[in-house]
Amino acid sequence: MVALTGIELQDWVEATFRGWKELISAHPEILSFPCDIRETKSVAVLLQHIVAVEVRFAERLNDLPETPYESIPFDSADALYATHDRAMQLLRPLIDRDEMFWEKVLELKTRSVGVLRVTRRTVLVHLMMHSIRHCAQLATLVRAHGIAPDWQMDYLMMKLEK
Numbered sequence: 001m002v003a004l005t006g007i008e009l010q011d012w013v014e015a016t017f018r019g020w021k022e023l024i025s026a027h028p029e030i031l032s033f034p035c036d037i038r039e040t041k042s043v044a045v046l047l048q049h050i051v052a053v054e055v056r057f058a059e060r061l062n063d064l065p066e067t068p069y070e071s072i073p074f075d076s077a078d079a080l081y082a083t084h085d086r087a088m089q090l091l092r093p094l095i096d097r098d099e100m101f102w103e104k105v106l107e108l109k110t111r112s113v114g115v116l117r118v119t120r121r122t123v124l125v126h127l128m129m130h131s132i133r134h135c136a137q138l139a140t141l142v143r144a145h146g147i148a149p150d151w152q153m154d155y156l157m158m159k160l161e162k
Contacts, residue, residue, distance in 0.1 A: 010088065010092070017135075023149055024077040027147050028077065033141065033145050044080070050084075054088075055090070057123050061124065069111065102119065108123060136153065
């Protein structure tokens, strides 16, 4: 049994980010809210961290040179979501690759724990779950500032039968 496909996981991440893009477009002040998640100082910097992991890991999965972290813009919702969209575009063609592709071990240089040896599959799952995890943290932070996301973020809501 395949419990969850890469496409389903990516669809969840993209649906979650669409919700955030709409909410931040309606409330741009969210980007300036203070935030200490992952040693950040604002929501904008947290979102930079999220999309930086997405695009840099997507580039690694495609054997492309990775974008320097410091060059990833976070001055607007549009800039952040352009980075997210680029990452998702890089991932789509990979999802249907064979098992050999996904079981290949990569050396992954991280900013926090140095070099890791992990499979491409591990990198993909981490990239997706990393985004979802931080978006859940972000939801709590934004609610504490009086702005409630108006969409369901749980995976359970992705495949409701009508």
